[in-house]
Amino acid sequence: MTLTPHAIMAMLLTAGSLFLLSRESVRLEYASVAILVVMVLTFELYPAGGADAVRGADFLAGFGNEALITICLLLILAKGVEASGALRPVGKLLTRLWLYNRSLALLATLLVAAFVSAFANNTPIVVMLLPVLVGVAHRIGLPPSKMLMPVGFATIVGGMSTSIGTSTNLLVVSIAADMGLPRLGMFDFALPAFVAGLFGIIYLWLALPRLLPQRPTLLEDAEPRIFDSVLTISPDSPLDGKTLSEVMSMLGTDIRISKIERGAGLEVVRLPTLTLQPGDRLKLRGSPESIGTALEHAGGKSEAKIEADEEEQLVEIVVTPDSALHNKRLSQLQPGTLRSLQPVGWHRPGRGKTAAMAPFTDPDLRTGDVLLMQGSEEDIEALMREARMLILARSVTMPRVSKAPLAIGIMAGVVALAAVGLLSIVASALAGVGLMLATGCLTWREAISAIDTRLALVIAASLALGTALSGTGAAAWIAHGFVEIAADLPPPLVLSVLLLLTALLTEVVTNNAIAVIATPIAVSVATELGLPPLPFVLAILFGANMSYLTPIGYQTNLLVMSAGGYRFGDFFRGGLPLQLILWATLSGLLTIIYL
Structure with missing residues (x-):
């Protein structure tokens, strides 16, 4: 087979795009927009000849792709279930079970997480379960690192069992249908996923907790970090007669003056030019060390008593994409x-220990970052009512929401209508979103916030790359080369190698991009070999879901990494056996069932 200049161009653009998408320093949305701009301009300025040639405008068709629209609708439905607190009863039941029997509770949690993730996006599932599991772990004295990674992996295992379990599944099913293959139904590949998932769950239950080390979390020490103090200025104090700005310089940058009282409880406006007088009372807020240093600078007969509000709590706020x-x-x-919560520390996965939150620390927060905050229970409860905040607290519970049964019923109806074939998944999901909005299970603001623009842009860019590879003949050329290399290998081994390569690539590049790019290649490989394309398409689907070796391979990995205090290497240690189990099992099952 010969390569046309446009096919070479498509492969070079794809290679550059995959490199760009794998860079942690480049935001996914920026990389996706850059990919689309370059591809549209390149193929518009240098169009290919022929009536069926790929044009620049063709790369924007991904925004109207049925799979992308369905993914957005399902994200909105998941937000409705999440915002209603519909899984709260499940959390209560699991809490009782954990207090009764840890081993049985872990198995039940794994099964529940996997089952629910088969019908809803697994990221919201992890978001909803994390506060429950962290609270239970602290209550029973079990390190969260022993339970969070198994549960996170279980949601990925469960998500690959149906066509709506993950956005990756929907994309592969849609692209395969666009290429002329019969459209896969919701449960058409559930059998191999269920059998392989069963082996995976057994490993997650019996082996993984023993392989994981005990890791300290940000909430290991639950004592308040920020304290209040009152400093009364005496006539011989060095602070007497100084302006507020001068006093702040003398006390240091680690202390905050939250209030100044003069006379009979009169609060004075904290202007930089305010001159302090004897008898003024300065309410200070800071760590015990910073307050002690401030008192030393105050000198004279200044009096202060360090007090901590007993009702204040430490909580972790995990930064999520929405x-x-x-x-x-x-x-x-x-x-x-953040209400009146005070930041006392922050942590970025893979960057060592939690850093103290100095006054001028102002990090650019990313997905997976954790803020350690201190504040009142009232403020924490208010934040937990907001669906877009992931709060990890020991003693604060989610409020009871009356719409929970209705939200669950609507979600179940959407799945049932699509499963029996009465409606397509996009039609049933659209009807479900309309019902949630009409019944008040979901607000317009929550619905809009549920649409992940980063995910939409990555999918659109990935679809554009897939279009370029297929339309220019590059995918067929790559498949031909792969078949020539593997010509002497038996078809089951070729299938197994394709599954493994996809699984390894998805550890460093977003799984949606790999799925979209690899699906046309898999179909071409099957055509070259004269074999049915379905097992090769499913190899791409399953492989693109097997993101267990690194925390950056999947968004849920980042979430549990922060909450469980894991290190980068913990994922390789715990994920490699699971990767091998699923790879070997799925390779055999795809061969037996479909080849």
Whole structure:
């Protein structure tokens, strides 16, 4: 087979795009837009000849792709279930079970997480389960690192069993149908997924907790970190007669003056030019060390007593893609976003220990980052009512929401209508979204916030790359080369190698991109070999879901990494056996059932 200049161009653009998408320093949405711009301009300025040639405008068709629309609708439905607190009864039941029998509770949690993830996006499932599991872990004295990774992996295992379990599944099914293959139904590949998943769940239950080390979490020490103190200025104090700005310089940057009282409880406006007088009372807020240093600078007969509010708690706030904190600095947040909670530390996965939150620390928050905050239970409860905040607290519970049964019923109806074939998944999902909005299970604001623009852009860019590879003949050329290399190998081994390569690639590049690019290649490989394309398509589908070796391979891995205090190597240690189990099992099952 010969390569046309446009096929070479498509392969070079794909290679560059995969490299760009794998860079942690480049945001996915920026990389996706850059890929689309370059591809559209390149093929518009240098169009291929012929009536069926790929044009630049063709690469924008991904925004109207049925799979992308379905994914957005399912994300909105998942947000309705999440916002209603519909899984709260499940969380209560699991809590009782954990207190009764840890081993049985872990198995039940794994099965529940896997089952629910088969019908809903697994990221919201992990978001809903994390606070429950962390609270239970602290209550029974079990390190969260022993349970969170198994549960996170279980949601990925369960998600690959139906056509709506993950966005990757929907994309592969849609692309295969566009290429002329029969459209796969919701449960058409559930058998191999169920059998392989069963072996995976057994490993997650019996072996993985023993392989994982005990890791400290941010909430290991639950004592308050920020304290209040009152400093009364005496006539011979060095602070007497100084302006507020001068006093703040003398006390140091690690202390905050939250209030100044003068006379009979009169609060004075904290202007930089305010001159302090004897008898003024300064309410300080900071760590015990910073307060002690401030008192030393005050000198004279200044009096202070360090007191901590017994009702204040420490909580972790995990930055998620739809959070108000995502890609923001603390200084950029709208007033009241975090209520009156005080930041005392922050942590970025893979960057070592938690850093103290100094006054001028203003990190650019990313997905997976954790803020350690201190504040009142009232403020924490208010934040937990917001669907876009992932809060990990020991003693604060989610409020009871009356719409929960209705939300669950609508979600179940959507799945049932699509499963029996009465409606297509896009039609049933659209009807479900309309019902959730009409019945008040979901607000318009929540519905809009549920649409992950980053995911939409990555999918659109990936579809554009797939179009370029297929339309220019590059996919057929790659498949021909792969078949020539593997010509002497038996078809089951070729299938197994394709599954393994996909699984390894998805550890460093977003799984949606790999799935979209690899599906046309898999169909071409099957055609070259004269074999049915379905097992090769399913190899791509399953392989693109097997993201267990690194925390960056899947979004749920990042979430449990932060909450469980895991290190980068913990995922390789715990994920490699699971990867091998699923690879070997699925390779055999796809061969037996479909080849």
